[in-house]
Amino acid sequence: MLSTLIFCLLGGLILGSLRAKWGNYPQTAHYTIDHLKKHQTVDYKPVFKNLLVALTILIFGAGVGPEAALLSSIVMLSIWQADKIRYLFFNQEVFSALNPFERVTHMLHPTKYLVMYNPTIAPTDKNFVSTKKAMNLFFVINGLVSFTLLMKLTKQPSFISKMGDSMWHLNDLWLFIPLIILGLLSGELYNLFKNKMSQWLNFWPNNPIKKALLGSITIFIVGTFLPNLLFSGQVALGSVPKKYVHFSVLILLFxxxxxxxxxxxxxNTGWIGGDIFPIVFAAIIQGFAISKLFPSFDVIFIVATVATSMAVTILNSPIGVAIFMALFFPVQISPIIAATALLLKFTKEYIQKKTARE
Structure with missing residues (x-):
């Protein structure tokens, strides 16, 4: 136990020192993508700082997902690659005149031979625009195929775990609206708690080492007593359908x-990462807890409805959450997930319009 505590405190010292030296890293995907939308480019020079701090956070077991910081870095590197391609486009004759070795050094040089996006010089020809769209589609397909091949070749386990089979019937629909309300209330309660936590932990703004050490102690406590809650929770999610039957409602809610x-x-202590996986993990566990209150109804129907409602309320992305949540459940439950997300989406839009008119 002492060695675990020392390890966690070491992680806090490293993380706090990096943040004290470099600033508020890692950048999240939300920040990077918002900056990209506003300015059509991002600063990719700190990408390795971003990756190093994100890697430190993941190594020491912080209860966050890897997706936010890693996606931010991917966006940075993608913009760097786009600037390289733009350099090729606008300097084709010069580049063609180079010998093979010079071409390679030009393309691999990290800080030179780059052309940033400029709307005033961007080609507007229809044929070019259509070609650009086709290339973008090719890049997307290429990324998906490459990811799949690498996962297969390195024999990596799937990051998606199925929550079990469903045999839901029309009688289960009697619970549909009450379950959505339960998930909605759970999500709203978390949002209130989230705002309070940001206020309560809004201290030591100029001392990232102290804040990181506070997070380290929390990681140590959780790792000692509930190690399955370390990281995003995604690794432990696969065992939930088998193990939840052994726990009471109170334990699952705990x-x-x-x-x-x-x-x-x-x-809030500098151990920054994604919140999607942890929230989905918590929402699914919440669904299993609620299912124990209704033993005569289909378990997966209840879990999917509650989890989708809670996650949509927290993450405020109905379509994205529905697509992501559907990966964890059998195909026959997909209409329920979609209906839950769309009902919450349209209800929120209706309330917002009504409030605006008043």
Whole structure:
């Protein structure tokens, strides 16, 4: 136990020192993508700082997902690659005149031979625009194929775990609206708690080492007593359908609360990462807890409805959450997931319009 504590404190010292030296890293995907939308480019020079700090956070077991910081770095590197391609486009004759060795050095040089996006010089020819769209589609397909091949070749386990089979019937629909309301209330309660946590932990703004050490102590406590809640929770999610039957409603709710508290402490003490996987993990556990209150109804129907409702309320992305959540459940439950997400989406839009008119 002492060695674990020392390891966690070492992680806090390293993380706090890096943030004290470099600033507020890692950048999240939300920040990077918002900056890209506003300015059509991002600063990719700190990409390796971003990756190093993100790697430190993941190594030491913070209760966050890897997706936010890693996606931010991918966006940075993608913009760097786009600037390289733009350099090729506008300097074709000069580049063609180079010998093979010079071409390679030009393309691999990290800071030179780049052309940033400039709307005033961007080609507007229809044929070019259509070709650009086709190339973008090719890049997307190429990325998906490459990812799949690498996963297969390196024999990596799937990051998606199925929650079990469903045999839901029309009688289960009697619970549909009540389950959505339960998920909605759970999500709203978390949003209130999230705002409070950001206020409570809004201290030591100029001392990132102290804040990181506070997060380290939390990681140590969780790792000692509930190690399955370390990281995003994604690794432990696959065993949930088999193990949840051995736990009571109160224990399952306790796990949800601890996971979400752990997530907020990490995010507010410098252990920054993604919140999608942790929230989905907590929402699914919440669904299994609620299912124990209705033993005569289909378990997966209840879990999917509650989890989707709670995750949509927290993440505020109905379509994205529905698509992501559907990966964890059998195909026959997909209409329920879609209906839950769309109902919440249209209800929120209706309330917003009504409020605006008043």
């Amino acid at each position: 796990i949800v609360i601890v996971k979400l508290i752990f997530l907020q402490i990490c995010l």
